[in-house]
Amino acid sequence: MHPQTIGEFTVQSVIEHVAPYIAATEMLPSSTPEALAEHMDWMAPTHIDPATGFLIMAFQSFVLQTPNHTILIDTCVGEDKERSSPDWHMKKWPWMGNLTALGLTPEDIDIVMCTHLHPDHVGWNTQLLDGRWVPTFPNARYVFAKDEYHHWEQESARGAERIGLTFIDSVLPVMEAGQAILVDHDHEIEKGVWLEPTPGHSPGHVVVNVESQGQRGAFIGDLMHHPIQVPHADWSTCYCWDFEMSAASRTKFVDHHTDAGTLILPVHFAGGTAGQIVDAGGTPKFAFAAE
Ligand SMILES: [Zn+2]
Secondary structure (H helix, E strand, O other): OOOEEEOOEEEEEEEEEEEEEEEHHHHOOOOOHHHHHOOHHHHOOOOEOOOOOEEEEEEEEEEEEOOOOEEEEOOOOOOOOOOOOOOOOOOOOOHHHHHHOOOOOHHHOOEEEOOOOOHHHHHHHEEEEOOEEEEOOOOOEEEEEHHHHHHHHHHHHOOOHHHHHHHHHHOHHHHHOOOEEEEOOOOEEEOOEEEEEOOOOOOOOEEEEEEEOOEEEEEOOOOOOOHHHOOOOOOOOOOOOOHHHHHHHHHHHHHHHOOOOOEEEOOOEOOOOOEEEEEEOOEEEEEEOOO
């Protein structure tokens, strides 16, 4: 697989796993079987399992290499974590092997950026060493959007267990190690790499925008979970914190980036690393880039 390029920048994917995950109508409560059927020709079998009707989801991180930094964006579910979801509980994955296959070690990561602080985006922030959670990337600065961090800090403090554990084992140890920095939701990480607030899936969710030599890219986290949300940007998922706000952020993004040439990097789309939103006869659709 070749790296994707955005001007001088390169992007590579580090896959944790890809699997049929959840029934389409369960994950997308606004969808209907009839509306889904209209898209079955391109969705099956890569994006939906025709036998079960389960949407196929990828879990992956992205390594963005600029002339200045190696930046890891979103860190998947991670290993050895106690989670309420059996899909994520005490798992082992080939993720670290997939990172090292790119010729990178944890020491090489300069910056870790989480688009939001859900369990499947912060997992590899930490690893278990001698019974303690320690930052996986010893030389990295971990960048968290301030409003997202404070939201989950409060949730954790009030004992919301699922997220509370996530904050305690995958976010707090980074802060305690002095490796975290809290930034505004429009922070510039370096020239050509900046955050944009896209609230709704979570309160402080951000997209990471990049621009190099006139080319644009966007790491969209969970602004979308599945390519069906390009033509149906109004369909929020059952995982969204505020359905209407999530739909508004997503619709604005799709409108802005249709036929704009932006290379879009979605964490959860199966079937490819990146793509563009193109107008297909009046309906936006996701077109995967060659790899
Ligand atoms: Zn996610």
